[in-house]
Amino acid sequence: MNPNTIKEKGQGSIKIIAYSITYLFIFLSLIPLVWMISSSLKDASSIQAYPPKWLPTIPHAIQVQIDYTGQESKDAEFYEKDAMKATWYPWASNIRDSIGEVVIRGMKDGKLIYTAKTSGPSFLYGRTLVVPTTLFNDNLMNVKLPVIQANKLSTFQWFGDHGEIANELENSKELISTHFRDFYATSKYVSGKVQSIEEKPRFWSIFDSYLILDKVTKAASSNGSGFTHYFLNSVIVTLGSIVSQLLFGGLAGYALSFLIHNKKLNLVLVMFFLATLMIPDIALLIPLYLTMTQLNLIDTLWAIILPHTAWGIVIFLFKGFFDQLPRELIQAARVDGASEFRTFYQIVIPMSIPIFTVVSVLTFLPVWNEFLWPLVVAKSPANWTITVALNNLQYQGGSISENMLMASGVISMIPLLIVFITCQKFIEKGVAFTGVKG
Template identity: 50%
Template sequence: MARRGRIKERGELSVKIVSYSVALFFIIASIIPLVWMISSSMKDNITIYSFPPKWVPEVPKTVSFTLNYDGADISKPEEYELDAMEAIWFTWKRMQNEAVGAMQVTGVKDGVVVYKASMPAYKFTVGRPFIVPTMVATHAVMKNKLAKIQDQKLTTFDFKGSDGGEYTGSTEIAAQLPEKAGHALKWLSESKVVKGKVQTISEVKDWRRLFDNYIVLWKMTGDDGKGTSIGFPHFLMNSVIVTGVTIVLQLLIGGTAGYALAHLVRSKLGTWLTLFFVATIMIPEIAILVPLYLTMDKLHLVNTLWGIILPHTAWGIVIFLFKGFFEQLPGELLQAGRIDGASEFRIFWRIIVPMSAPIFTVVAVMTFIAVWNEFLWPLVVARTQDVWTFTVALNDFQQRASLGANVIMSSLVIATIPLMLIITSCQKLIEKGVSFTGLKG
């Protein structure tokens, strides 16, 4: 018996081709910026602007060089340290647009290793705006900055003196530096500021330094106004607290209000109240910024985390979404609860909430996206740095410390990770919640 084939509708193949093509286009359009952002977060500050664009970041190099002090009028540890700091900071300032991951200096005198000094790239990025903001290289500049370098432990300096052991490397001072050393290291060999003479130079690729832009964020610090330094983890924790508390309040207030409009208020009054909440969506945030600030000021909540949280605890769109979802739940279950003598509050917590995981997930994710990335309101209401969220802190660091685009990209990667984790883990609940809110096409 011949097997009958499935009846194919006319144009079915064309519809499939178009559907898959459109889906593929949007997938690629979404992935390309993400890949570029991750790649740029591991680049140096010049490669990120190169043309044509480089998708694969260049592996940073650790530059090691030896300074010879034979015949130099220098003997005290502080003099060697000053010379080592000048060799590292002034040279690196001229190499700041190259993929340098770390710099190591070895001081040698009369065949003995006198000191060793080193500094990774992230410490240079953190200290550059304060230590070497310009190209000026003099003893006076470094003497003024040396105390700050020591206090913040930006550079490691290990003075060995006469106990450093015999130097086993090349003993001939380089007459000409290798071409790969670059013009900055050639400047070091010709410098009249650094007393040591360049003896050897080597460059080795270091994969670990690819992630230094992320470490920079953790090392950037601000002042809480009381003389205490606070760093990026503090600002990130402020964002976590603000976002977490806001989500809880949105679910509580929006859920109870939506339940009341859907099942407790008369239909005509409920319709007008719903229209009122929906109308609030059309009011631009900038239009209520000043009245909102004055309200927070009257409540003495300016410069507090509660001042950032409270304006986001009851959105009209959230109440509208909850109402649309609750209206489609079976009313027989609610009636059964009322017959059994359960209060409306008990019905909400024992019947409505367990059945409404999809809409609660949708609202939580929507609130997270808006509050986690918000910048304007925290900037207005937060006066001191101890209540800044990470978005405000990044803006300040970018302006005050001249953070490069590569560091900003690393901050965007960190900000994107929680959102990606939430969306991928709650995808099914989000799809189900959207399909039952009354907003489906």
């Protein structure tokens, strides 16, 4: 044993307990995140399953082969309607099954006369348009086929007499295939004879809720704004707030550190900026709203950005960091005839990247997650940020399912993770230079 090493009694036990508690809290805090990501990959029925399922069910692709041999030849529109009946009716009847794609292959005299394909995202989007209920009839597809064609919900490729000889499909006996087979056997909506149904896993279909999210939210919106539009609004608001904080906060911190030499005045100004932290945000809600009303900025993105142009804590952090910079460089720049703006731009900013990063992150987090203020001033959906949109999506009823809500939550969280991962080193360095202890 090294004689210079002194260990207190029980030190090892305390360390084990401390690490165990830390890892336990990390594990518990990750449970909601894991559940949200997992639920975004599930189908709507799996989310509501009891007992709860942590892993998503892999969707399956269904291929149905229909034979028209012996029947009178019809035009392409007749077969397209028949293919849509063979796709949308059984899929809607078995909506709780995890289906990623349905492909219908029409055969006649051993030749392939058409193929029709419908993907999971298209069905999720078009179900309320085409088959809002499970009450079907022969004439329904006469009305719904133009809807399917206009929205490009299904693809139909017609070969006619030029089709190639196609091999028989492998007749699957799995659950979804059985459900489809039972539907065809008990209904007479499909004119052709169902020969075989093949079922295979389709892994990438677990991401269908992400692929269809923008289209569904755009259809549910009163003005046609989709999830991408709300996401871009949040990006614009957040970037505008960060730029204004860096510009005005940086200049104010520079002025307090290098331009105001009266110590009493400097102290009074610093205390004034710190005093603004004591004012609750909710107390400023009405004054800010009245101010934006007088400026005719209500229901604009500017109304969301302007209250975030300069925070007292940001000015304080900039001043704390600038106080650590060598005064000799600033004096040398002034002797060489550099203006204050040039000194700030060419000397102070390059040496202050860590604090600029810290301020960017400190601004990004609350502005990106802000809900109340955008909800108050952004009245129309065109100016909603992602937080306001998420709140509205949960009241859209059947058009927005739970897995789409979870997917929207995961997407909104991705910028936060990117910021933390990429800026962690600069945050630690910047906080160390500001003199702020934590």
